[in-house]
Amino acid sequence: NAGVTQTPKFQVLKTGQSMTLQCAQDMNHNSMYWYRQDPGMGLRLIYYSASEGTTDKGEVPNGYNVSRLNKREFSLRLESAAPSQTSVYFCASIQQGFAAKNIQYFGAGTRLSVL
């Protein structure tokens, strides 16, 4: 099993450019998440998808959009990148339910720099 796969691993953008971060999981998980990690800030939730067909805003959604393409895939789009979006982005998934123990599985991250 690959788990949670994120692409690309690294990206450099110029201010105003757009890009889509891709995420796919092969564990048949219901819920998927996008976080950003900044020094001293921990993980902040950008958007999440509780199940296929639904998406909701997290703590820091401004400047981002998401698409839950199917149960496996959850993409994050930056329409007009800004230097404040320089960060490390993590995708995660979780299988809900007591029996599943609600453990989150994380991708390896996308390191994004906006110049």
Place this chain on the structure above:
Amino acid sequence: AQSVAQPEDQVNVAEGNPLTVKCTYSVSGNPYLFWYVQYPNRGLQFLLKYITGDNLVKGSYGFEAEFNKSQTSFHLKKPSALVSDSALYFCAVLASGGSYIPTFGRGTSLIVHP
């Protein structure tokens, strides 16, 4: 609302000594509590969890954590630290029966000195 506090940005310990990384939480109802570890340039990896039952839970790599309901704490411990334990550690809480949105602490950098 739920929250997690990790009061120490960094913990330093000598190899072979016991280590403790502190975590306190606030949540409505019964908590699900987790510890995750992040090595440099990697994603977070699950370490251990408390769902119900025994207050002392054991996880990967010799780590354990004790759930203390009265103190709303879930401190991570290891009897004998290794240099390879040096990493960033995150505590997380999830409210049972609520939305599946974990709340993470800001992380504690553990440095184990040879």
